Amino acid sequence: MTIAYLNGKFVPLEDARISPMDRGFLFGDGIYEVIPSYNGQLVGFQRHMQRFDQGLAAIHLENPMSVEEWQSLFRDITAQNQGEYQGVYLQVTRGPSAVRNHRFPAECQPTVFAYTFTVNAPCDGNPDTATCYRVATAKDRRWKRCDIKSVALLGNVLHMMEGVDAGADEIILFNEREELTEAAACNVFIVKNKSVITPPLDIEKLPGVTRNMLIDILRKNDWQMEERAITRDEVMAADEVWLTSSTKEIAPVVAIDGHSVTDGKPGPVWAAAQSLFASHRFSA
Ligand SMILES: Cc1ncc(COP(=O)(O)O)c(C=O)c1O
Structure with a gap:
């Protein structure tokens, strides 16, 4: 069973639910990252976080969590899931709004989602x-x-x-x-x-x-x-x-x-x- 993180809670992936009015679902209005984790050690963590911030800035969305909060989330989610080699997927969208309208809503509650999946063991050049x-x-x-x-x-x-x-x-x-x-x-x-x-x-x-x-x-x-x-x-x-x-x-x-x-x-x-x-x- 895969454990996911959705808006502050760890839940089985199959139980994670978002609103159909989420702007990520309606407009693709969100940013994501994929970070490899080998035996709990993240590859390129700072670089991924920097690019994530650049993506969020480009779509005028504030990062809802600090780098330390993301790091602690990744530590927890990789520990809760099986496997030496995992990919951590994270996604932030502009969240749900009452009406479907291209304009950004005046206020938004971003949707924060993460889960992990198994990746191949990395190759050493053989x-x-x-x-x-x-x-x-x-x-x-x-x-x-x-x-x-x-x-x-x-x-x-x-x-x-x-x-x-x-x-x-x-x-x-x-x-x-x-x-x-x-x-x-x-x-x-x-x-x-x-x-x-x-x-x-x-x-x-x-x-x-x-x-x-x-x-x-x-x-x-x-x-x-x-x-x-x-x-x-x-x-x-x-x-x-x-x-x-x-x-x-x-x-x-x-x-x-x-x-x-x-x-x-x-x-x-x-x-x-x-x-x-x-x-x-x-x-x-
Ligand atoms: C379109 C595209 N280009 C390049 C990359 C490689 O990026 P990275 O090395 O950060 O995984 C990806 C990865 O998903 C991609 O989707």
């Missing part, structure tokens, strides 16, 4: 235990504020299903200029001639915590690391392609639109990067 991804590609048709970690994810959901319908596990997206943005639920990196490259942050991409941790770790260890626009042709000709997200860390892409990336196996640069990430994930 290709034999890596989860490899086959991806499709598409034009990015999402809204122009993909930098906000909004619960309104229909654009991402439809892209993910486009990938699934094409027989892939994920889908990587390109803007009007045929430049790489991100994937439906991950950021994307490529490797060319040992240089690690990822697109710069803007309104077309989520500022991924894993992305930013990886960049900092690689730079601190004197890797060649560039943030610049990447064309579709460069992605298709890359030596390696990686997806990054909190629940995947760094995941190797082995095929794009049915074409193998190099030899269709996790590459040596990925193995070194994931191994380095594994040794710095709690300090970066």
Whole structure:
């Protein structure tokens, strides 16, 4: 049984109830985060909290809890749920209102929700235990504020299903200029001639915590690391392609639109990067 947290109480997940007039339900008016917890230790806690605050500020919603209160909630909820490897999901919406109206209500009582789910044990860079991804590609048709970690994810959901319908596990997206943005639920990196490259942050991409941790770790260890626009042709000709997200860390892409990336196996640069990430994930 999963224990959830809803508005100040711990309850079995199946008993958690919100109003159908909740603005999160009606408008997707809310912000969320997913934070990995390995043996009770959170990965990137400060960074996740910072991005959460930025998202709430972007939608003009005050954070209803302090960082200390969130930390204590995460400690409690991971202890109450089973498993060494958990993902902590948290969500704050603008809460219920009496009438359905696009305008923010004069006063609101935010809905605060959290629960945990099981995630895979993280990989140490061994290709034999890596989860490899086959991806499709598409034009990015999402809204122009993909930098906000909004619960309104229909654009991402439809892209993910486009990938699934094409027989892939994920889908990587390109803007009007045929430049790489991100994937439906991950950021994307490529490797060319040992240089690690990822697109710069803007309104077309989520500022991924894993992305930013990886960049900092690689730079601190004197890797060649560039943030610049990447064309579709460069992605298709890359030596390696990686997806990054909190629940995947760094995941190797082995095929794009049915074409193998190099030899269709996790590459040596990925193995070194994931191994380095594994040794710095709690300090970066
Ligand atoms: C659209 C999108 N981009 C990137 C990411 C990766 O972000 P993070 O590394 O913070 O999990 C996610 C994660 O859910 C995502 O949904």
